[in-house]
Amino acid sequence: MTVTATSSTVTLDPRRNVPGTRPGFGSTLRAEWIKFWTVRSTTWSVVMLFVLGAGMTALICATNAEWLASGEADEDPGSFLTFGMTFAQITAIVLGTLAVTSEYGTGMIRATLAATPRRGRVLAAKAVVLTGTLFVAGTVTAFAGYFAGNWFLDREGVGLALSDDGVLRAMLGGGLYMAGLGLFAAAVGLLVRHTAAALSVVLALVFVLGNMAFLLPGAWGEWIAKLMPGNAGSSVAVPVNFNPEALAPWTGFAAFAAETAVLLVVGWFAFQRRDA
Amino acid sequence: MITVSGLTKTYGGTVAVDDVSFTVADGRVTGFLGPNGAGKSTTMRMLLGLDRPTAGSVTVNGRRYQDSPAPLREVGALLEARALHPGRSARDHLRWLAASNRIRTSRVDEVLELVGLAAVAGTRVGAFSLGMGQRLGIAVALLGDPPVVVLDEPVNGLDPEGIRWVRTLARQLAAEGRTVFISSHLMSEMALTADHLVVIGRGRILADCSMRDFIAEHAASYVLVRSPQHGQVADLLRGAGAEVTPVDGELHVQGLDAAAVGELVGDKGLYLHELTLVRSSLEDAFMTLTASSVEYAARPRTELAGASR
Structure with missing residues (x-):
């Protein structure tokens, strides 16, 4: 770059570079997509989601197939075909949390909002990228787990066909539940803006409090337990639920979706109002 | 052209920026000078629509930053804090920024070349030195070839060669007719770079004049x-x-x-x-001017000794 000795001022049209039409949602979406896939944590999380989700299902089916086929089994083989998804949940939560909190942790959020000052649009693009990825990864993982696990169950004659009641629904439900969990975690991240804090809150809510709630007494306690996000949302992702008290698949998922939506609206409101 | 009028920002009970008004004209370098904590960065964050002013307004070429259809093409900014993810490469960082404002992708390599980071474009920025981080920040600012360039403490962490490079770059951008607004807490740096000076202390404007007038008045x-x-x-x-x-x-x-x-x-x-x-140096003049407005002043030893007696 050469430097001219004269510092004569020329007039520069301040808008000469500005396009007539505002770069649309597609541009924000592309930016978020690049951002999402250019950090290692994304690839790691997605790989772990698959390995845990499909791998644990295959493992549990391999080790329990004989028992399930025997007369003493008191569980439905259908409960085992998506067993690994319980572990895959963790990675979905991590991915969703990081999508938001890593921006606050690094100061990136200022670059993001300087590039796209419309915050609602940033949030929408993030949500699309996150849920899209998790839906595909979750569904693929559920199918892989089914095919691997069912191979062991079939050998003992207790396998389920894809056409059997609830199996296909559970495969797609696995994708939906992962996407929902990611969004739920992202919404918490938006409110807390701190990785460790947000992760603790969501993991505690889904895994610890979700199970403890079943110890609550009375009809009230039962409803609280059923409506805890992890309990409500996961019904859709299993062909047969281990827990007989859980809500019906789509009822549960609707409740979970509503909870996520409320949290997201609150998060969005805070995001709009707060200084970056 | 940047117009700041009656700009005020309070955090709880603390006034960070107090009814500040000034304009930054195009075709020259305007220095924004003040001690740390004087309100420089807060003003710049409000300029970029990141913080919401408590009162007043700041506009760029007649409209608020957040109302620009493609802000990166209108205003390029280097933010003081490194607004980067350490795990992402320099090129990827510029790629997503370019995508967000529909800036052609070939511009990414152009700016990397311009700031001298082409050789490390694929390196994760976490491995960058402070100076390299600053250069990447300047690449971000120039990405959209914007007519208004805002640099918050650009020479922080740069070596002497880098400092001279920023100085030349700023002068050149102004010579091209751009509005160049640079904040610094170093008077000596501003004296060499800026044509015009806005001095801020404790959130208030202490001086708004040409560098020549400032020298004539204060460098007695x-x-x-x-x-x-x-x-x-x-x-x-x-x-x-x-x-x-x-x-x-x-x-x-x-x-x-x-x-x-x-x-x-x-x-x-x-x-x-x-x-x-x-x-008396300009540094002295600046110190005198802002002496009463320094937020975290070190007390001389004698004073401390006297207080403990």
């Missing part, structure tokens, strides 16, 4: 004179129209240069023990 020089006949010398110089201030047995003379003082005294056959031209 005087002739230091020491003589055993100091009363007579003082009278003599006063008689010649100089302004003479006795300070601890010395005379500070303004209005006559050292040669004239020496000749006058010599003509009368008086003795001189010292004759020195003392120039």
Whole structure:
């Protein structure tokens, strides 16, 4: 770059570079997509989601197939075909949390909002990228787990066909539940803006409090337990639920979706109002 | 052109920026000078629509930053805090920024070349030195080829060569007709770069003038004179129209240069023990101006000792 000795001022049209039409949602979406896939944590999380989700299902089916086929089994083989998804949940939560909190942790959020000052649009693009990825990864993982696990169950004659009641629904439900969990975690991240804090809150809510709630007494306690996000949302992702008290698949998922939506609206409101 | 009018920002009960108004014209470098904590970064964050002003407004070329259809093409900014994810490469960082404002992808390599980071474009920025981070920040600012360039403390962490590069770049951008707004807490740096100066302290504007006026007004020089006949010398110089201030047995003379003082005294056959031209630096002028507005001042030791007694 050469430097001219004269510092004569020329007039520069301040808008000469500005396009007539505002770069649309597609541009924000592309930016978020690049951002999402250019950090290692994304690839790691997605790989772990698959390995845990499909791998644990295959493992549990391999080790329990004989028992399930025997007369003493008191569980439905259908409960085992998506067993690994319980572990895959963790990675979905991590991915969703990081999508938001890593921006606050690094100061990136200022670059993001300087590039796209419309915050609602940033949030929408993030949500699309996150849920899209998790839906595909979750569904693929559920199918892989089914095919691997069912191979062991079939050998003992207790396998389920894809056409059997609830199996296909559970495969797609696995994708939906992962996407929902990611969004739920992202919404918490938006409110807390701190990785460790947000992760603790969501993991505690889904895994610890979700199970403890079943110890609550009375009809009230039962409803609280059923409506805890992890309990409500996961019904859709299993062909047969281990827990007989859980809500019906789509009822549960609707409740979970509503909870996520409320949290997201609150998060969005805070995001709009707060200084970056 | 940046127009700041009545801009105010309070955090809880603390006033960070207090009813600030000034304009930043195009075609020149405007320095935004103030001690740390004076409100420079807060003002810049409000300029970029990141923080919401408590009162007042700031517009770029007549509209708020957040109302621009493609802000990166209108205003390029280097933010003080490194707004980067350490795990992402320099090129990827620029790629997503380019995508967000529909800037052609080939521009990414152009700016990397321009700031001298082409060789490390694929390296994760976590491995960058402070100076390399600053260069990437400047690449971000120039990505959209914007007519307005805002740089918050651009020379922080740069080596002397890098500092000179930023200085030349800023001058060149201004020569191209762009609005260049640079914040710094270093007067010496601003003196070499800026045409115009806005000085802020404790959230208030202390000076808004050309660099030349600032120097003329604040960088006072005087002739230091020491003589055993100091009363007579003082009278003599006063008689010649100089302004003479006795300070601890010395005379500070303004209005006559050292040669004239020496000749006058010599003509009368008086003795001189010292004759020195003392120039107060711009740094001193800046310190004097902002002395009362420094947020975290170190107290001299004597004062601390006195307080404990």
